[in-house]
Amino acid sequence: MEVVGGRGSRSGLTSATWAGVARDVRHMLRLDEDLSGFHDRCRLAGPPFDLAAARGFGRLLRSPTLFEDVVKVLATTNTTWSGTIAMVRKLVELAADDGTFPGPERVAELGSRKLRDAARWGYRAAYLAGLSKSVASGKLDLGAWERWEGTTAELEQEIRRVPGLGPYAAAHVLTLLGRYDRIGVDTVFRSFVRRAHFPRARKSVTDRRMLAVYDRWGEWKMLAYWFELWSDYVGASGGDGASAEADR
Numbered sequence: 001m002e003v004v005g006g007r008g009s010r011s012g013l014t015s016a017t018w019a020g021v022a023r024d025v026r027h028m029l030r031l032d033e034d035l036s037g038f039h040d041r042c043r044l045a046g047p048p049f050d051l052a053a054a055r056g057f058g059r060l061l062r063s064p065t066l067f068e069d070v071v072k073v074l075a076t077t078n079t080t081w082s083g084t085i086a087m088v089r090k091l092v093e094l095a096a097d098d099g100t101f102p103g104p105e106r107v108a109e110l111g112s113r114k115l116r117d118a119a120r121w122g123y124r125a126a127y128l129a130g131l132s133k134s135v136a137s138g139k140l141d142l143g144a145w146e147r148w149e150g151t152t153a154e155l156e157q158e159i160r161r162v163p164g165l166g167p168y169a170a171a172h173v174l175t176l177l178g179r180y181d182r183i184g185v186d187t188v189f190r191s192f193v194r195r196a197h198f199p200r201a202r203k204s205v206t207d208r209r210m211l212a213v214y215d216r217w218g219e220w221k222m223l224a225y226w227f228e229l230w231s232d233y234v235g236a237s238g239g240d241g242a243s244a245e246a247d248r
Contacts, residue, residue, distance in 0.1 A: 030059040033178055038220040042227075052227045060226070062176050066142045067135055068101045069176045070162075073169050074124055074131070090119040104135035127164025134162075145177060152179045152219075171222070180222040183211060192229050 013021075026032055039053035052058065063069045075087045095102035095110055107115075108129065116125035134140035140162065148155045152174060159170040171184035183189065185207050193210040194201065217224040 024064040028062055028064060030062065030178070033059065035059070035223075038180075038223050041217065041220055041224075048231060049224070049227065051231075052223075057227055057230075058223045060175065060223075063101070065101075065103075066146060066176070067104055070131065070142065070165075070173055071101075071107070071128065073172045073176075074127060074164055075121070076172070077124065077164070077166075077169060087119060087121050087124075091115070091121070094119055104132040107132035108136045124164065130163055145173075148177070152181050155179065156182065175222050179219075181219045183214060183222050183225055185211070188229070189225070192232065193225075196228060196232065 035056075035058045038058055039056070042049040042051075042053040042057075063072065071091075072084070072088060075084045075091075079087075091107070092099065092101060094114070095106045110119070110129070112125045112129035115121045115128050116123075119125070121128055131140070135142060145155060145158065148158075155177070156170050156174060159165055159173050160167070165173065168184040168186055171182040174180075174182050175184075190207070190210065193213060194205055197210070197213050198205045214221040214224050
């Protein structure tokens with residue numbers, strides 16, 4: 001991998017800085033993640049999943065740090081996507097002088113009242129303040145989640161110990177940690193699965209029944225769902241679902 005900036009020159013940046021940039025890029029793009037197991041399952045499943053294998057689908061973009069990812073997941077709970085964007089933008093404006101995402105110490109300094117009133121985080125402000133204080137003080141070690149050697153179920157329990165991170169949020173944090181055997185159930189999931197897999201259903205379809213659609217994918221459930229969702233989105237927007245390479 002080659003990291004370049006501006007006119008392609010590295011002038012003005014130390015080798016240590018460039019090494020840090022390369023490390024963050026590899027992390028964000030998940031370049032070291034082994035998805036061969038998922039792609040093998042896609043080939044066995046046949047069309048349209050064989051296209052996921054052919055295109056190398058599955059490297060979902062994440063933030064440079066797990067703290068930033070967890071905060072952004074918290075910002076997606078019980079709100080619209082535009083609401084999430086607004087909350088994150090306000091947080092950055094309040095807590096960061098250089099426009100970069102703030103660390104836990106700076107967010108903790110703001111306090112829940114300012115996060116609620118100025119950043120417009122509503123009831124989430126208390127959760128955000130608590131999370132930031134726990135990480136800043138060392139009480140909560142997010143790195144332990146990244147190094148976790150136990151089961152996904154055990155890790156999910158640890159994540160859900162954090163106030164504000166329920167089943168939906170925990171599932172998305174697990175995805176960001178490279179564990180794909182959980183699917184976060186939200187309005188997007190329900191709407192898509194009902195339309196794609198239960199178009200003739202006369203009665204309401206339970207969450208359990210919708211989740212069962214992906215049971216056969218085992219540890220790759222979330223990626224199988226995401227491929228279907230992404231392909232549907234690209235197709236609806238007039239693009240070619242088979243060539244979708246820009247994973248969220």
